[in-house]
Amino acid sequence: MASFWRAALALTQTQSTQTDGVEFWSNPERTGWLMKQGEHIKTWRRRWFILKQGKLFWFKDSTVTRVCKPRGVIPVASCLTVKGAEDVLHKQNAFELSTRSDTMYFIADSEKEKEDWINSIGRSIVQHSRSVTDSEIVDYESKS
Numbered sequence: 001m002a003s004f005w006r007a008a009l010a011l012t013q014t015q016s017t018q019t020d021g022v023e024f025w026s027n028p029e030r031t032g033w034l035m036k037q038g039e040h041i042k043t044w045r046r047r048w049f050i051l052k053q054g055k056l057f058w059f060k061d062s063t064v065t066r067v068c069k070p071r072g073v074i075p076v077a078s079c080l081t082v083k084g085a086e087d088v089l090h091k092q093n094a095f096e097l098s099t100r101s102d103t104m105y106f107i108a109d110s111e112k113e114k115e116d117w118i119n120s121i122g123r124s125i126v127q128h129s130r131s132v133t134d135s136e137i138v139d140y141e142s143k144s
Helices: 002-010 015-019 111-142
Strands: 030-037 044-052 055-059 072-075 081-084 094-098 103-107
Touching: 030 111, 044 111, 081 111, 094 111
Parallel strands: none
Antiparallel strands: 030 044, 030 103, 044 055, 055 072, 081 094, 094 103
8 A cells, every 4th residue: 555655646756747747626526525544643633635637636624726735635546446335444434546566445435435536536546547448548549
């Protein structure tokens, strides 16, 4: 899990790398409070999350403007699965987001919030991974 966190936090080093031009402060696909476990100190902290254009940003506060800097960013295209994780964490409304090598856990305020986040992130994973596949198919077809 440490490398997943390093990758997410590495994006916070510079504003341009961090956001990749995503205007996270306007018209997000999904926003809301989630509990997230810290990387080093394993306490659960409440953070404001914004999903937009294949990136999951988190902030300390829900007042997000153009000048705000995310506390972290996860490019969801690098994620393979998003699914419930109550059985893993033994906590209600828990879900996980996994890459090939790491898993991050979250806790929503309600079952409905959990399902809504899973559905939104899942759609984003499919949408952003499909665009890569589509361009590869177009490239292969154009070379025929």
